[in-house]
Amino acid sequence: MIRWGIIGCGRIAHRFMQGLNVLPDCALVASWSRRPETVTAFVEQYGGIACESIEELLASDINAVYIATLPDSHAGYSIAALNAGKHVLCEKPAAINLHILETILKVAKAKKLLFMEGMxxxxxxxxxxxxxxxxxxxxxxxxxxRAGSSVADISLDHPNFSYDLAGGATMGIGIYEAYLAIEWLGATKKVQAMGRFGDNKIDMFPSFKPSMNRVTGSFIAGLICTVKAMP
Structure with missing residues (x-):
């Protein structure tokens, strides 16, 4: 039985529970959120205990953690959970840069625990x-x-429009296009990018042309992603 703890009780966590609830070998044990009102409503709907701190959650009877918070906090929560001896499933992007990701993976390897990005x-x-x-x-x-996606139904106060919370089109949805390119064409050798930044400093209309170089030859992918607020 996988006994889950959830960090972050927003929209994505609710979608996660839709899947968890149909799995016979999984159970939600504990939840925690930086916003107490969301975790209270969350456990009323799905069960488990509402923790008052992340320390309480990591000390509870769980063996795996799902991190459903914003990208800026993924690394800190992931490392804390791994150090507490918990396997980690973290929402994408797993980290905001390569150096941070390598740090997380180093901890997971040292602890002999699973760390997985929710791709x-x-x-x-x-x-x-x-x-x-x-x-x-x-x-x-x-x-x-060639891959593209767009989100145009969110309000300006949504975290996707927050620079400090690692928002933006690339972090929010562009990662899916990047995954497809790497899945089929291999690791990138060079990336050309163009786009437009909003007044809040986040990328809103980025376009990428990564060049790959597999053993069988050279390949190119065209990737487009946009994020736009509701009028």
Missing amino acids: KPPFFPLYRRLKKHLLTDPIGDVGYV
Whole structure:
């Protein structure tokens, strides 16, 4: 039985619980949020205990933690949970830069615990079928990836528009496009980027052209993501 603790009780945590509730070998044990009113409502709906601090949550009878907070806090909570002996599933992006991610992975390796980013596309049934088809397609390897997404139904006070909370289109949704490019074309060698920053200093309309270089040749991906407030 996987006994889960949840850090952060916002919209994403509610979506996580939709899946957790149908798994027979999982249970929600404890939850904590920086906003006490959200954790109270959360446990009333899903069960478990409402913790008053992250220390209380990490000391509870859990063996795994799901981190559903904003990107700026992912690293701190992940390292705290790993040091407390808990496996970690962290919302994307797992970290805001490579150096921080390497620090998290170093702790996970030292503790012999699982640290996993909540990157969901690889687990979609349709994506799995597509991947299986492309891997056996007689036309050959994938040589170009073009991907895009847009979010235009959030208010200006949403964390996605906060520079201090690591908001912006790239961190919020662009990571999905980047994943697809790396999944099919391999690690990047060079990235060209252009876009527009908003008054709040976040990237709102970025466009990327990463160049990959697999053993079989050179490849390019075109990636576009946008985030826009409701009028």
